[in-house]
Amino acid sequence: MRERTVESIVGVFMLAGILALLLLALKVSGLSASLSGKNYSITADFDNVGSLKPRAPVTIAGVHVGQVASIHLDPTTFRAVITMQIDSDENKLPNDSSASIFTQGLLGANYISLTPGFNQVFLKNGDQIQNTRPALILENLIGQLLFSIKSSSGSDKNSTSN
Amino acid sequence: MLEQLQTLGRVGLRFCTDLGRSAVFLGRVLTRAPRFTKSFPLLIQQLYSVGVLSWLIILLSALFIGLVVGLQGYNTLDKFGASQQLGQLVALSVVRELGPVVTALLFAGRAGSALTAEIGLMKATEQLDSMEMMGVDPLWRIIWPRFWAGFIAMPILALIFSALAIFGGYLIGVEWLGVDAGAFWGNMQSSVDFYDDVLNGVLKSIVFGFVVTWIAVFQGYDTVPTAEGIGRATTRTVVYSSLAVLGLDFVLTAIMMGGW
Numbered sequence: 001m002r003e004r005t006v007e008s009i010v011g012v013f014m015l016a017g018i019l020a021l022l023l024l025a026l027k028v029s030g031l032s033a034s035l036s037g038k039n040y041s042i043t044a045d046f047d048n049v050g051s052l053k054p055r056a057p058v059t060i061a062g063v064h065v066g067q068v069a070s071i072h073l074d075p076t077t078f079r080a081v082i083t084m085q086i087d088s089d090e091n092k093l094p095n096d097s098s099a100s101i102f103t104q105g106l107l108g109a110n111y112i113s114l115t116p117g118f119n120q121v122f123l124k125n126g127d128q129i130q131n132t133r134p135a136l137i138l139e140n141l142i143g144q145l146l147f148s149i150k151s152s153s154g155s156d157k158n159s160t161s162n
Numbered sequence: 163m164l165e166q167l168q169t170l171g172r173v174g175l176r177f178c179t180d181l182g183r184s185a186v187f188l189g190r191v192l193t194r195a196p197r198f199t200k201s202f203p204l205l206i207q208q209l210y211s212v213g214v215l216s217w218l219i220i221l222l223s224a225l226f227i228g229l230v231v232g233l234q235g236y237n238t239l240d241k242f243g244a245s246q247q248l249g250q251l252v253a254l255s256v257v258r259e260l261g262p263v264v265t266a267l268l269f270a271g272r273a274g275s276a277l278t279a280e281i282g283l284m285k286a287t288e289q290l291d292s293m294e295m296m297g298v299d300p301l302w303r304i305i306w307p308r309f310w311a312g313f314i315a316m317p318i319l320a321l322i323f324s325a326l327a328i329f330g331g332y333l334i335g336v337e338w339l340g341v342d343a344g345a346f347w348g349n350m351q352s353s354v355d356f357y358d359d360v361l362n363g364v365l366k367s368i369v370f371g372f373v374v375t376w377i378a379v380f381q382g383y384d385t386v387p388t389a390e391g392i393g394r395a396t397t398r399t400v401v402y403s404s405l406a407v408l409g410l411d412f413v414l415t416a417i418m419m420g421g422w
Contacts (some may be wrong), residue, residue: 003203011219017318020325021364027347028253028328029356040203049340054350104246109352 020070039085040125041069044099044112049080050135051112058084060114065090068112084112086123094119097132110135184380194302203305212273212308213315219272219324224323227260228252228330228411235331236255236339249350252331257354257363263411266370270317271286274378276306278399280341282392290383309379314369317364321398324363330375354378362418369410374403 049071058066066086074081086093096117103110114129123129196202213364235251284290285326290300328350354360371411385395 003207006210007206013209013214013315016320020318020321021360023325024321024328026323026362028350029354029360035327053352055355057348057352087408093330109349118375120292130274136381 038088038131040088040091041083041085042093042123042125042127042129043081043083044129044132045077045079045081046101046132046134047079048097048134048137049082050103050110050137052112052135056109056111057121058086058112058114060090060093060116062113065114082112091122093123095121095123095127096131097123097129098133099129100133101135102125103136105134174385178387183384185374187380187383188376190301191305192298197302197337201307204256204303205310208307208311209315210290212277212311213318216269216272216315216319219268220319220323221326222329223264223268224243224261224326225330227264228256228327228332228342229257230333231260231420232331232334232339236335236341243394246345247340247349248331249280249346249348250334250353251260252335253328253350253354256331257326259411259415260364262320262363265367265403266316266322266374266407267321269312269319269371271376271379271392272313273312274374274399274403275396276356277375277378278382278385278396279314279392281305281308281379282385282395285383285385286387286389286392288387292391303381305383309375312378313368315346316374317367319352320367320370321364349370358418366411366414369414370407373406373410375392377403377406 009011052068054070055070058068059062066084069083071080071084072084073079084099093114094117096119098115098117100113100115100149101110102113117131186402231252232248235248235255236245239251245313284300284304290304290342293300293303332343334344336343336346381395381399381402385391
């Protein structure tokens with residue numbers, strides 16, 4: 001009887017460990033999203049992906065519809081090719097939809113936002129989104145801003161001296 | 163001067179001898195083939211005293227560490243307006259570092275010292291010798307189940323620790339400080355990788371479990387069979403295994419991050 005109790009308590013202990021591993025796998029690392037087979041993948045070429053990472057969310061109108069599966073460089077065009085996994089529920093995406101890379105807040109992570117188009121032909125597994133807008137790189141924007149400020153103040157000086 | 167050199171040499175030689183003896187000891191334990199019908203109940207019994215009885219201290223420390231990391235993280239992240247990333251911070255620090263390391267330190271203090279004291283007392287009261295007299299191999303009867311019980315129990319305890327600490331972070335972040343639950347779990351899931359983070363944490367805890375149990379069992383078996391010797395061996399177990407865990411943690415992290 002005593003031995004039985006010990007055995008069952010040890011069993012519960014082992015189960016708790018397995019349960020914790022499952023919890024860490026599914027709830028913490030979000031493994032389930034990449035394992036569930038009910039999605040299809042589409043690709044898109046971007047000029048610049050910024051700091052987009054694999055498994056970043058893909059959204060339509062702010063609603064999570066999938067995730068980034070992989071990012072790699074096209075060796076001939078030197079553009080970034082992004083493969084996205086979209087939930088099969090969203091299978092009515094027009095094929096003239098556009099994809100843009102946005103940032104969550106000022107310091108947040110990057111994500112992809114899809115803007116549906118108007119065609120009656122829908123995107124299928126393996127299709128490519130033609131219409132893309134690259135990530136906004138904050139440093140580039142600041143650079144452009146500084147440049148335009150500098151050039152405008154320079155032209156002011158020129159005009160006053162003339 | 164010469165005497166100091168002599169002392170240094172003696173200490174170095176003794177260290178080498180101890181290391182060699184512990185390695186031989188480990189080899190002899192590992193090569194003991196299990197006899198399933200007899201070893202299994204012994205293993206279960208040890209899993210109970212090593213693993214299940216450490217459960218309460220692991221549970222409480224995990225909860226408190228989760229709460230503290232959540233609170234500290236929230237206060238710092240909030241300065242940057244990034245309190246949404248709290249889940250990521252808690253999960254990564256717990257799964258990668260705090261879970262395996264703190265569990266191993268607690269395990270060394272709770273289970274390792276008990277193993278050493280138990281085996282040491284058996285040696286001091288000549289139970290090990292009398293077993294040998296009766297033709298029962300003490301390495302197989304005493305050491306083998308304890309070693310494997312520690313090896314198995316430690317990763318499980320670390321997993322439970324990680325899960326509970328993240329739950330503690332959730333309690334403080336979402337329930338008390340008002341971080342959005344969706345952002346908490348969502349940011350966590352998008353940044354924690356199962357293989358790179360969770361499985362590496364598990365790997366760490368397996369290595370720690372192996373080392374801590376090895377040190378504990380060897381110190382017990384190698385103890386000077388007096389009351390004072392047992393005390394010293396127990397102290398050495400805790401000190402050596404804590405140092406080993408922290409040192410190994412650095413090496414393992416460097417390997418995992420550096421991609422050797």
